Amino acid sequence: MNAITIREVAALAGVSVATASRVLSGNPATSPTSRARVASAAAELDFRPNAQARALRGARTNALGLLVSDVRNPFFADLAHTVEQAANLHGFVTLLGNANESADQQDRYLDTLISRRVDGIILAPVGAESDSIRALIAREIPTVFVDRTIAGMDAPSVTTDGTAGIRQAVEHLAAGGHTRIGYISGPQASSTGRDRFAAFTRCVTENGLSADPALVYFGDYQAASGSAGVHALLDLSEPPTALLVADSLMAVGAIAGLHDRGVRLGVDLAMVAFDDVEWFALLNPALSVISHSVAEMGRTAVDLLLQVIDGGTPASVVLPSELIVRASSAPTGTPAPPSSPPTPPTPFAAPTASHNSVRTH
């Protein structure tokens, strides 16, 4: 802990502190002689510059903050990984904050990050606008929203357009003969919760399926609410024959709920979940998912943030999503007989058909 300072390096090298500093920070205005002497002195003393002092004098800390809503959610764990890797590649360290789905804790963490003068913040916000988030903008701290956005905050964002994947999923289930699709939704306080729900209802009506509001259960992106959702939906007098779940953690809960009730996944009930998680393919039967690239999201977020830090004003990025069909939604079940009028000939050219390919994996 009794750290070595540049002063001692300079003394050992027989040069001034200024020269030592120049050599160590790669300033070209140095003679080969002093370069060599300082380099060897620094190596001998195993000198590590004090990042605090450096950050205090210079403008940069070379640190960025990543604030996610729940690290235990595999989606955000993956995001943390890619962000950290991408940042590291550019010489930045990542301060990881975990809001733990609490707006309070998020605000406290934002304050800490501001105090530490991180060069920028990547934020997957929980809840709506808050004082601390407004403070970010007011202080012109480079900020990029990831996965979720907040209305009225004009910072760049990188999000997934769930529409394409959800449309594919609904059409896929409709093609399998399902007319009553249950939906376990994310919280309407989050942008992804709202957007995915809106896409679902739109696609359901477009495909002439039941838009019974009882078929929608509002969860909170945590496992427990997935389980609760399954029970609520299957307790209906006219239960759904297929299920769309808005995120991976709720899908985990939903699967547990099905186990509890002895309902066989892919046989008694078809299921598709948002978010691709590696091991979803290992379930028996394998789980159909709406996939989107976490890795690309993380890399893009870092890219955008670096641009903002450099004074740019990059445009927001929207990444695609797509359906991956596996056994959990294969049309092997015996869905309710199509008493509803046979679905009209599937409109092949969907309104804004982008990413309409269905990958089978």
Added chain:
Amino acid sequence: MNAITIREVAALAGVSVATASRVLSGNPATSPTSRARVASAAAELDFRPNAQARALRGARTNALGLLVSDVRNPFFADLAHTVEQAANLHGFVTLLGNANESADQQDRYLDTLISRRVDGIILAPVGAESDSIRALIAREIPTVFVDRTIAGMDAPSVTTDGTAGIRQAVEHLAAGGHTRIGYISGPQASSTGRDRFAAFTRCVTENGLSADPALVYFGDYQAASGSAGVHALLDLSEPPTALLVADSLMAVGAIAGLHDRGVRLGVDLAMVAFDDVEWFALLNPALSVISHSVAEMGRTAVDLLLQVIDGGTPASVVLPSELIVRASSAPTGTPAPPSSPPTPPTPFAAPTASHNSVRTH
């Protein structure tokens, strides 16, 4: 980014910088009057003290580093979560580093953490001793090893004693009639890899089971090696009828490998994995595991680190492990007929019997 300094707060409050500092850092030597004036001035300007400057002058940074070998490994994701929560509770932020199973990247991260003068480091080391790790000790930077240790480094550690859980697992499988148990091991370069392997071989001979070296496959704690291990072991002329896998990621790979081969888990082959992961219980059949508490490990690591920071020299902590039996190892299969001499009456009093209870979950 044009940050507000304590100077401006002092000016607005009509006091000196010294007084402002005292008020803001809770020094009691202040009058109620100036306390009020400074507080309101700070609030009005939305002042956030510069943590760099504070750390430069004082001795503390109130930051700690957590360096794990792979954040995508659910075990370490959980660990990151609990460490971050525990640290946050004590007013510390966590700098998360990810070595990505690369000793090089681990060393680079350690250098960064040293440069940033974190108050302490929690390290799940990858590989053996390195220059950067020695530098930690040489600089007397408070360090705690977690999950894995490094021989010859006398820093406190918090690890799991896998022996009890492995003994329970081997006895459980033996009781199910299995005599040839395959083992997919972690790398022998890591302490957990060595310890668990040693425990396994010991228990196997103690129970009079086959100690055929061909039954052991050495993986690297990544998913792919689990799959490779399954293929290698099942390709043997005398394949095992049960499998013990040394960590969760390799277990995931192993399950995928079983899928590939059409081998039914829990029916054609019994399996137990080290590390409890929430969704292992959701698999069909549910996976038997050797469980140990990540949460307790994370909290303990932070506790120990804080003690070291405060000048203490706490003893290392070893946490227990225990078997949780689920369907994947239930004795429903038809293991190879016990051609080997019937297992000797199970020695009920195992040599160092601690945590011998078997929990069914």
Added chain:
DNA sequence: CGTTTCCATGGAATCGTTTCCACGACGCAC
């Protein structure tokens, strides 16, 4: 009323680094 004690206060030094500025030496062109 005088002296001592206490306490709030402000000035200034300090942490370790970067960077501005001035200075001396050298080389080249006239």
Added chain:
DNA sequence: GTGCGTCGTGGAAACGATTCCATGGAAACG
């Protein structure tokens, strides 16, 4: 040989907070 530009160098001023030390006033005590 003088002048001018270039280049490496060192001294010193910043950066923003904490903290030591001295000071002044008020309170307390004789």
